[in-house]
Amino acid sequence: MALDAYLTLLLFVATVAGLIRFQTRPAAVFGGLLLCLVAMGLVDRQQILTGMANSGLVTLILLMLCSLVLEKTRILRLIAKKVIVTSYRSSWLRLFGLTTLCSAFLNNTAVVATLMAPIRTNPHHNASRLLLPLSYAAILGGR
Structure with missing residues (x-):
């Protein structure tokens, strides 16, 4: 096998060991893995940006x-x-x-995410009794 294959296998094993050892800090383990991959030349900047710039993920985060x-x-x-x-x-x-009216013109995810906080903090009703109807109303309005 090529040297790159051995390095990749070594980094994989180190990542698994790191995730076992540092269970409360997976972001640090994966960040370290990414730095090692870039430093060793196994991954270039364009590959990183392509993987992280998924348009669906960026839209959801926004x-x-x-x-x-x-x-x-x-x-x-x-x-x-x-x-x-x-x-x-x-x-x-x-x-x-x-919710139905707003979902007819806006993205369903945005409507539900925006209305979740007021529903959770309302003093009158249990949030679990309103969250599922909220989801159904968003689906109905988005059709």
Whole structure:
């Protein structure tokens, strides 16, 4: 076998050993592996960027960042106060309608991610009773 094959096999074994030894720090183990692969010339910069720049992954990360920003704004809290009220049936209908309408024009993942925080922190209803209908409403609106 070529030298590259031996190096790759050695790095694989070292990575498994590192993951066993440092179970609470897998990111550090994989980061070290990546540095070793680059330093040894087994992986070039273009391969790294191609692997990390998956458009679906980048889109999902950006959608989650947007939902985190919206959670910090006052407008989402105001909307949540209007949608989630003391009556479960009324809250369910309002949430279902809002989610279906928003999902018709926006990405389903973004709508669900944005509305999850107000649902989890509402003082009136158990979040588990509203999260599944939220998901179904997003699917219905996105069709």
